[in-house]
Amino acid sequence: MASPAFASSLPVSAPTQRERVTGIIMHLLGMPGIPLVGPLVMWLACRRRSSYLDGQGRELLNFHLSFLGYAVVLLLARVVLPEVLALLCVVLLVGMAFVWFFLGITGVLHAWLGKVWRFPLAIRLL
Structure with a gap:
C-alpha cells in the first residue's frame, strides 16, 4: 500500500455535483494570467463549506506556489x-511551462471525476 504522501487522491467525502463544478472552476481560474489569485479567492470562500473544496484548494495552491x-x-x-x-535555464523555464499546463489540465480532469489530486513536484506548504 502506498504511503499517503504519494497517494494519487486524498481521502475526502464524496463530492456533490456542485462541489465538483466549483473544483473545476477553481482549477480553470488558475490557468490564465496570475495563477494564484483566482484559486486563492475561491479556496478562501469555499474551504469551510466542504472538505473536498478545501482539499482541492490546498493542493492547487501548493502546486502554483x-x-x-x-x-x-x-x-x-x-x-x-x-x-x-x-x-x-531558459530551456528549463519553457519546459516547466509545458509541465505546468499539462498538470493543470490533469488537475481539472481529476476535479471533474470528483477526486482531489496530489500534484507531482508540488511542495506541501498549506
Whole structure:
C-alpha cells in the first residue's frame, strides 16, 4: 500500500455535483494570467463549506506556489550563471511551462471525476 504522501487522491467525502463544478472552476481560474489569485479567492470562500473544496484548494495552491518558486529560482539562475548555463535555464523555464499546463489540465480532469489530486513536484506548504 502506498504511503499517503504519494497517494494519487486524498481521502475526502464524496463530492456533490456542485462541489465538483466549483473544483473545476477553481482549477480553470488558475490557468490564465496570475495563477494564484483566482484559486486563492475561491479556496478562501469555499474551504469551510466542504472538505473536498478545501482539499482541492490546498493542493492547487501548493502546486502554483511550488511552480512559482521553481520559476523564481530559474530566473535568478538565468541572471547569475554564465551565458551557456543561462540558456539552459531558459530551456528549463519553457519546459516547466509545458509541465505546468499539462498538470493543470490533469488537475481539472481529476476535479471533474470528483477526486482531489496530489500534484507531482508540488511542495506541501498549506
